[in-house]
Amino acid sequence: MIRAGAPVLLDVRELEASIGDKPILKGVSLEVRAGEVHAIMGPNGSGKSTLAKLLSGHPAYSVTRGSVAYRGSDLLGLSPEARAQAGLFLGFQYPVEIPGVSNAQFLRLAYNSVQAARGAEELDPLEFDDLVREKLALVDMDPSFLERNVNEGFSGGEKKRNEILQMALLEPVLALLDETDSGLDIDALRVVAGGVNSLAGADNAIVLVTHYQRLLNYIEPDYVHVMEGGQIIKTGDKALALELEARGYDWVRAEFDAARAAA
Amino acid sequence: MVAAQSTFLTTLLGSAPQRSTGMAWLDRVRAAALERANAAAVPSAREEEWRFTDLAPLARLSFQPRAQAAAPSTQAVAARLLPQAYARLVFVDGVFAEALSSLPSSAGVRVMALEQALRDEPALLEAQLARLGAYEHNVFTALNTAFLREAAVVVVDPGHAVSGPIHVLHLASGSAEPYAIYPRTLLVAGARSRCTLIEDFVALGEGAYFSAPLAEVSIAPDAAVSHIRLQREAASAFQIAAAFVEQARGSTYRLVHVALGARLSRLEVSVVHGATACETAIDGLAMIGARQLADTHTSVDHAHPEGRLRQTHRCVAGGAAHAVFNGKILVRDGAQRTDAAQSFRGLLLSERAQIDAKPQLEIFADDVKCAHGAAIGQLDAQALFYLRSRGLGEQQARNLLTYAFAAEVIERIAVPAVRSALARVVLERTREAA
Ligand SMILES: Nc1ncnc2c1ncn2[C@@H]1O[C@H](COP(=O)(O)OP(=O)(O)OP(=O)(O)O)[C@@H](O)[C@H]1O
Numbered sequence A: 001m002i003r004a005g006a007p008v009l010l011d012v013r014e015l016e017a018s019i020g021d022k023p024i025l026k027g028v029s030l031e032v033r034a035g036e037v038h039a040i041m042g043p044n045g046s047g048k049s050t051l052a053k054l055l056s057g058h059p060a061y062s063v064t065r066g067s068v069a070y071r072g073s074d075l076l077g078l079s080p081e082a083r084a085q086a087g088l089f090l091g092f093q094y095p096v097e098i099p100g101v102s103n104a105q106f107l108r109l110a111y112n113s114v115q116a117a118r119g120a121e122e123l124d125p126l127e128f129d130d131l132v133r134e135k136l137a138l139v140d141m142d143p144s145f146l147e148r149n150v151n152e153g154f155s156g157g158e159k160k161r162n163e164i165l166q167m168a169l170l171e172p173v174l175a176l177l178d179e180t181d182s183g184l185d186i187d188a189l190r191v192v193a194g195g196v197n198s199l200a201g202a203d204n205a206i207v208l209v210t211h212y213q214r215l216l217n218y219i220e221p222d223y224v225h226v227m228e229g230g231q232i233i234k235t236g237d238k239a240l241a242l243e244l245e246a247r248g249y250d251w252v253r254a255e256f257d258a259a260r261a262a263a
Numbered sequence B: 001m002v003a004a005q006s007t008f009l010t011t012l013l014g015s016a017p018q019r020s021t022g023m024a025w026l027d028r029v030r031a032a033a034l035e036r037a038n039a040a041a042v043p044s045a046r047e048e049e050w051r052f053t054d055l056a057p058l059a060r061l062s063f064q065p066r067a068q069a070a071a072p073s074t075q076a077v078a079a080r081l082l083p084q085a086y087a088r089l090v091f092v093d094g095v096f097a098e099a100l101s102s103l104p105s106s107a108g109v110r111v112m113a114l115e116q117a118l119r120d121e122p123a124l125l126e127a128q129l130a131r132l133g134a135y136e137h138n139v140f141t142a143l144n145t146a147f148l149r150e151a152a153v154v155v156v157d158p159g160h161a162v163s164g165p166i167h168v169l170h171l172a173s174g175s176a177e178p179y180a181i182y183p184r185t186l187l188v189a190g191a192r193s194r195c196t197l198i199e200d201f202v203a204l205g206e207g208a209y210f211s212a213p214l215a216e217v218s219i220a221p222d223a224a225v226s227h228i229r230l231q232r233e234a235a236s237a238f239q240i241a242a243a244f245v246e247q248a249r250g251s252t253y254r255l256v257h258v259a260l261g262a263r264l265s266r267l268e269v270s271v272v273h274g275a276t277a278c279e280t281a282i283d284g285l286a287m288i289g290a291r292q293l294a295d296t297h298t299s300v301d302h303a304h305p306e307g308r309l310r311q312t313h314r315c316v317a318g319g320a321a322h323a324v325f326n327g328k329i330l331v332r333d334g335a336q337r338t339d340a341a342q343s344f345r346g347l348l349l350s351e352r353a354q355i356d357a358k359p360q361l362e363i364f365a366d367d368v369k370c371a372h373g374a375a376i377g378q379l380d381a382q383a384l385f386y387l388r389s390r391g392l393g394e395q396q397a398r399n400l401l402t403y404a405f406a407a408e409v410i411e412r413i414a415v416p417a418v419r420s421a422l423a424r425v426v427l428e429r430t431r432e433a434a
């Protein structure tokens, strides 16, 4: 929901970043205000995951230009854990398997880390169990997933549900969901979208990276951005997603190049 | 005497107190072992078996035999006891501490110190003691046998299942003077019997000492022995240990060994399948830091058909530590349908840490399954980032992943109290190693 005067949660300006010597982001600007839902679409390899991971503090990327402010202060100087504790959440495109660590243990450690940073109450395993079961129902996951190792042997869709479960527990201020809809069956898509919608409120915001217009039937975006070659080359409303679905990306690129040539 | 003999050996051997044991056969065994030890030298890194394990820091020191055991406070000991144990044999600096031990007498199993065993079961001891513990080629097993005075002896009758674990607790009191001790265990498991043996080496204080433990485990047909071995020696101690296991037809041997302590430690495990259809499981963990060295050499000799081996070994090395693993699987000609699998994984926590692993498969039969894998790496960067992106601090994330790596072996310990105690120790360790 777009509200004039809503506080700016994320302000990315002219961001350029590389991995090693390879430039990947080539001047990304993005402003996200409280209450908004943004969708980022774009061809494979255009830099969508790079942007999402960089914003979460992945150490592989180096910022060569530009700035990122989160709720008014610099984000890039913070460690990944400090960002998470400040309410930033990344739903991974490829959630990581962690053998030897039970999902329940992991979820509780994550929950308590964030709670502690917020000065809120930490929960012991029994108390946490009650809470996590409530959230499991939200994403329609069987409690047996708590006993299993984090993401180990989970199907693609199960991993994505586990991401949404984590989001539901951590109640982020700003959620970046990187292709959370990929690999989901129709029912799962509805469940995941329901989880996302139940989290969306006036005080937080969601950035969805997706390839499919389908997800946007369930989660209505206020803005749709097209990313290509490490830049956001077009921004529109939800109608843009339908147009992209029908026409592909080439015309957007052509339009962008023409505008640049004219300038 | 060999010219190259080190101060270490000359001091040890020069002080040999050859008081008679009262048993002519045992005196003879000891004398023969002493002769061997006298003719031997401390192995050098030029020998293939010792390539990665430099004994120079040991050879430089001189250790005196432990004359008088310091009596530890019962309070210090209490924390090390295992309430679930069926029986407990406690040794302090290698000397049997009767007052701290608990030796119930019930039908089907006898748990004794050597002195009593020599009185009550002389024939069995003469037949079994030093039968498996070969000392011809190894100076450390020779030393153990030459100085054999104390031992934990466990005899389980055929068909008997011992109701709880047998806890053999070796406490090192620590002292300013470097001393040498020779712990020894003899387990004779009768046909179809079942038992769990825990060998637990714990330091109560600091101090440099040298320990050369030796265990002999003889498993009769269809018996099952579970063996847990925990090495938590003092930070400046040396432990060079050996375990000799012989399995008879249809028997099962499960070993979980964990090395956390000592400046330098080595464990040589030798399992021989003496008949068909023996089953062996060996799970090992070495978790070390600072300047520690932990060496594990295992050898399983499949001499008969239908043997099975499942082996896992994990090393975690931080600081400037050095972990060594050598896992030999020998499948002799005729040992058909042997099914062996060995997996090694090493985790390096720092740039200066080192891990050397060598799977050693020698297969002389054609109809066998032998799988092995070895991998050495660092903590997974993706997993670290995933945890941190969920709010866990970097150190907390590292500790959790390190613990998870080690936990795979700890979870194989079938005694819940030992498992949870060790889990706590290892979790603390990950914090210290950090
Ligand atoms: N570690 C790396 N080394 C080299 N190149 C990399 C690395 N990580 C990412 N890249 C490159 O950066 C570019 C952007 O990748 P990114 O994952 O951000 O794309 P994406 O838009 O998320 O694509 P997709 O839609 O396929 O998920 C790609 O060309 C990719 O190959």
Ligand SMILES: [Mg+2]
Pocket (backbone or CB within 6 Å): A048, A049, A050, A093, A178, A179
């Ligand atoms: Mg991507």
